[in-house]
Amino acid sequence: MxxxxxxxxxxxxxxxxxxxNVDAIVYLKGEMVQRLIDEFGADAVRKRIDEYPRQINEPLDFVARLVHALKTGKPMAVPLVNEELHSWFDSHFKYDVERMGxxxxxxxxxxxxxxxxxxxxxxxxxxxxxxxxxxxxxxxxxxxxxxxxxxxxxxxxxxxxxxPLKVNRIFEFRAGTTFKLGDETITVPFSGRFIVSARFxxxxxxxxxxxxxxxxxxxxxxxxxxxxxxxxxxxxxxxxxxxxxxxxxxxxxxxxxxxxxxxxxxxxxxxxxxxxxxxxxxxxxxxxxxxxxxxxxxxxxxxxxxxxxxxxxxxxxxxxxxxxxxxxxxxxxxxxxxxxxxxxxxxxxxxxxxxxxxxxxxxxxxxxxxxxxxxxxxxxxxxxxxxxxxxxxxxxxxxxxxxxxxxxxxxxxxxxxxxxxxxxxxxxxxxxxxxxxxxxxxxxxxxxxxxxxxxxxxxxx
Structure with missing residues (x-):
């Protein structure tokens, strides 16, 4: 049928x-997430997760919302409003795929x-x-x-x-990926994606x-x-x-x-x-x-x-x-x-x-x-x-x-x-x-x- x-x-x-837009896709691995947490510190990440930023103005906003998405395993999209962060993302990630978004x-x-x-x-x-x-x-x-x-x-x-060209960055995550947030070990429950959507x-x-x-x-x-x-x-x-x-x-x-x-x-x-x-x-x-x-x-x-x-x-x-x-x-x-x-x-x-x-x-x-x-x-x-x-x-x-x-x-x-x-x-x-x-x-x-x-x-x- x-x-x-x-x-x-x-x-x-x-x-x-x-x-x-152009989708710039990163296939996330546990060590990538770990590196980000270590860069900002688990306490700072936890504190920002509790504040739950609705948009991304600085890198810590991104890391906090990403970790929250990975903990729940739910797909999420958060707007990026600071155009100056393009260079930060480009310096921290190598994109696995660029395609139609x-x-x-x-x-x-x-x-x-x-x-x-x-x-x-x-x-x-x-x-x-x-x-x-x-x-x-x-x-x-x-x-x-x-x-x-x-x-x-x-x-x-x-x-x-x-x-103008709009670039959205998409972080694909897999169920079973693990990393540590301080003393807490996090295992991603479901496969999904975290989208940083450009809003300029x-x-x-x-x-x-x-x-x-x-x-x-x-x-x-x-x-x-x-x-x-x-x-x-x-x-x-x-x-x-x-x-x-x-x-x-x-x-x-x-x-x-x-x-x-x-x-x-x-x-x-x-x-x-x-x-x-x-x-x-x-x-x-x-x-x-x-x-x-x-x-x-x-x-x-x-x-x-x-x-x-x-x-x-x-x-x-x-x-x-x-x-x-x-x-x-x-x-x-x-x-x-x-x-x-x-x-x-x-x-x-x-x-x-x-x-x-x-x-x-x-x-x-x-x-x-x-x-x-x-x-x-x-x-x-x-x-x-x-x-x-x-x-x-x-x-x-x-x-x-x-x-x-x-x-x-x-x-x-x-x-x-x-x-x-x-x-x-x-x-x-x-x-x-x-x-x-x-x-x-x-x-x-x-x-x-x-x-x-x-x-x-x-x-x-």
Whole structure:
């Protein structure tokens, strides 16, 4: 079924925007972490962990948040706001890989490599090094306005000499890695990654003014749009612009995409440290889109911003499925979403209203494709052809699969769910992944595009 569903999804044309960057990846070893702790001293690291810096202003902030992430084994992203630290990172680490990063870039390369009919990617900043990280495929396009006309070029032919380049540093860690924090021996419980994401004034999330009048045409040409990168918006900029300015433009972009045809829009949410900004993104954009994808910690952040602090705390503390289901119900009701997709290490879940055109078995097939694609990516590092889905099909479901199903059925019995379609499947979990970067984006892309393919088959798209 998975292979057949991918064949149907590959008939689609997809638009994706806004964020791309270069991912500079380090495969962490215990001795690397130990060297950092020894450089600053275990007491200083412990003290800074307790302070829990929300952004990285100096090297000790980085070391503290990294050690905290390794102790919990949970993937985390923390913004780097001090541009002067570039040289510190470059002097302390040798990068094992440099490749495409940013949700829009990762999604564009994935869809193009899966041989979708047409993939249009837009990012407001396209430096030459960034452009060269797009796969060299004939189905991948970048919109350009020349002499007042909309034309499409391959991203590698559309770069601009003076555009800024964003570099995110990604520290991949493996379960079982050990190091010492003073007298305490720490063993990393799960594989994951710690992302130091550059948040600089020069990088902004918007559509260039000359391209905006053509967004209705791009929407008309597309079966769906996947939008992301809003976590890169800053509350205030030195030129007087602020988050409200960019979110107003983002709302207009979505409405322009939908003007000629009610194209389905998926928003891929990512952690936003500032509660104020998180709230702005949620209230401004969620009501305009059809589908949202996020991970378990992100739904807790969203619920906290909406005022459901006790439920958010329970999700953070206990990670119980029933709390996540309850949070998902609140979210699709308050934001009037058509579809909410939540992905975690052990399961992926869909929550939709009872009148959704797809049945629960069809929604389950969509999630099945999503976890199989992610397993292929985790096994190979990158997906370079549609045939590689077979790699993911041979990856077993995680060992908590039966427990997940049991807890899900319990949650459905406890909570009122008649007004909803709720579907959960265990993830196919690769024990020693080549990379964990982009797995959430792969899940969301596989889920949303297969959902669209089934809607289209029913004449609902």
């Amino acid at each position: 998975v292979r057949e569903l991918l064949e149907k999804a590959r008939e689609l044309s997809i638009y994706t925007a806004y964020n791309t 940013g949700q829009a870039g990762i999604i564009a390369n994935l869809l193009s490599s899966l041989d979708f009919r047409r993939v249009t990617v837009y990012t407001p900043h396209l430096a030459k090094k960034q452009a060269e990280m797009f796969v060299n495929r004939p189905n991948l396009f970048y919109p350009v306005v020349e002499n007042g006309r909309l034309i499409f070029k391959h991203p590698r032919e559309a770069y601009r000499e003076n555009d 004034e020069s990088i902004r999330i918007y559509t260039e003014p000359e391209l905006r009048p053509f967004l209705p045409r791009i929407g008309e040409m597309s079966d769906g749009a996947i939008l992301s990168g809003y976590q890169g918006i800053k509350l205030r900029y030195s030129d007087g612009k602020d988050a409200n300015h960019y979110l107003k433009k983002a709302k207009e972009d979505i409405m322009l995409l939908k003007r000629e045809k009610d194209v389905k829009v998926h928003l891929e949410f990512a952690s936003i440290q500032s509660r104020e900004l998180r709230k702005k993104v949620i209230y401004n954009l969620f009501p305009l889109v059809d589908s949202v994808g996020m991970d378990e910690s992100e739904i807790a952040y969203v619920l906290s911003a909406l005022g459901y602090d006790r439920l958010a705390d329970r999700i953070f503390t206990y990670t119980r499925i029933e709390d996540t289901v309850l949070g998902g119900k609140i979210l699709i009701d308050e934001m009037n979403l058509e579809l909410l997709q939540i992905h975690t290490i052990y399961y992926i879940m869909y929550i939709a209203h009872a009148d959704n055109p797809l049945g629960e078995e069809e929604l389950r097939q969509s999630l099945e494709l999503a976890t199989t694609l992610a397993a292929s990516r985790a096994s190979l590092g990158e997906i370079t052809s549609p045939d590689q889905i077979s790699v993911g099909m041979s990856v077993p479901y995680n060992e908590r699969g039966e427990y997940v199903k049991l807890r899900f059925e319990e949650a459905k019995r406890k909570l009122r769910t008649k007004e909803y379609k709720l579907v959960i499947i265990p993830t196919r979990l690769v024990q020693n992944p080549v990379s964990t970067v982009g797995l959430g984006d792969t899940i969301s892309t596989g889920a949303f595009t297969s959902y669209l393919a089934m809607l289209k088959e029913k004449g609902e798209l």
